[in-house]
Amino acid sequence: MGLAIDSVVFTALNPGAAPAAGNAVVNAGDSAQIRNFTPTGVASIDVVSRQGATEGFVELRSPLFHDNVRGLHYITAETPTVLLMPQQVGQPARSADTLTITLAGGGAETDAGFMGVYYSDLPGAAAKLQSWANLSPLVQNIKPVEVDFTTTALGLWLDTVITTTENLLKADTWYALLGYITDVPVNAIGIKCPETANLRICGPGATSTFRTDEYFLLMDERHGRPYIPTFSANNRAAIFVSASAVAAAATKCTLILAELAKTYQGG
Numbered sequence: 232m233g234l235a236i237d238s239v240v241f242t243a244l245n246p247g248a249a250p251a252a253g254n255a256v257v258n259a260g261d262s263a264q265i266r267n268f269t270p271t272g273v274a275s276i277d278v279v280s281r282q283g284a285t286e287g288f289v290e291l292r293s294p295l296f297h298d299n300v301r302g303l304h305y306i307t308a309e310t311p312t313v314l315l316m317p318q319q320v321g322q323p324a325r326s327a328d329t330l331t332i333t334l335a336g337g338g339a340e341t342d343a344g345f346m347g348v349y350y351s352d353l354p355g356a357a358a359k360l361q362s363w364a365n366l367s368p369l370v371q372n373i374k375p376v377e378v379d380f381t382t383t384a385l386g387l388w389l390d391t392v393i394t395t396t397e398n399l400l401k402a403d404t405w406y407a408l409l410g411y412i413t414d415v416p417v418n419a420i421g422i423k424c425p426e427t428a429n430l431r432i433c434g435p436g437a438t439s440t441f442r443t444d445e446y447f448l449l450m451d452e453r454h455g456r457p458y459i460p461t462f463s464a465n466n467r468a469a470i471f472v473s474a475s476a477v478a479a480a481a482t483k484c485t486l487i488l489a490e491l492a493k494t495y496q497g498g
Contacts, residue, residue, distance in 0.1 A: 236432045242341060243333075254333055266326075274323070281315075290305070341386060347434070360457040391472045391474070401490065406462060408486060418435070418476050
């Protein structure tokens, strides 16, 4: 199956408390349209988040959701938000459906949000996602990897190679990304590499109230499907930490990796 997770970032400049519907602008390279997946596959929006300086809302609408008046409409003061979607189930998505995305917030700020879409069978993709049940007997060591970068403003994606700050991963070894920690709040953070089908697999970049160090473990456990990214250290030059934030800030990200036994080769 063509497993894949795709993180889509969108932003709004000075949206105010009552913006026009569809005011959010999707980042270049991302799309508000659900990708075309196989007819026998399924897709679901498992993650929705928002980051801003003031209270506001994030809204995703589609005629194929429960209603096209408010759709997935969340009002939150937490920034970034972490748990807007139920932890056990996502919003079913339909192939090629284009969403109307709206962000509200202050009148003199940039607001950003992102959604994470899980695909069970996306043509051309083959993300190396695993379940914890399969990985737990293979864990040899826990390896935190520090990656430092300065986020760009306006919610734009920044991709930073994993070896930027340290380069200690073992050759001919596979690792699992269990979670992450960031010392500065960001809209979204995760990885992009050949083993993720070069799509970004991200979670919300909160610094408190939520255990991001086990984020992918949590998603695997709650959704009951493979959710933990794995990758080969031999591809380190093409493995990136991806981050989106509403302001430029020096950021220290720590990826929480599990070194896997040599018997694991991505299968």
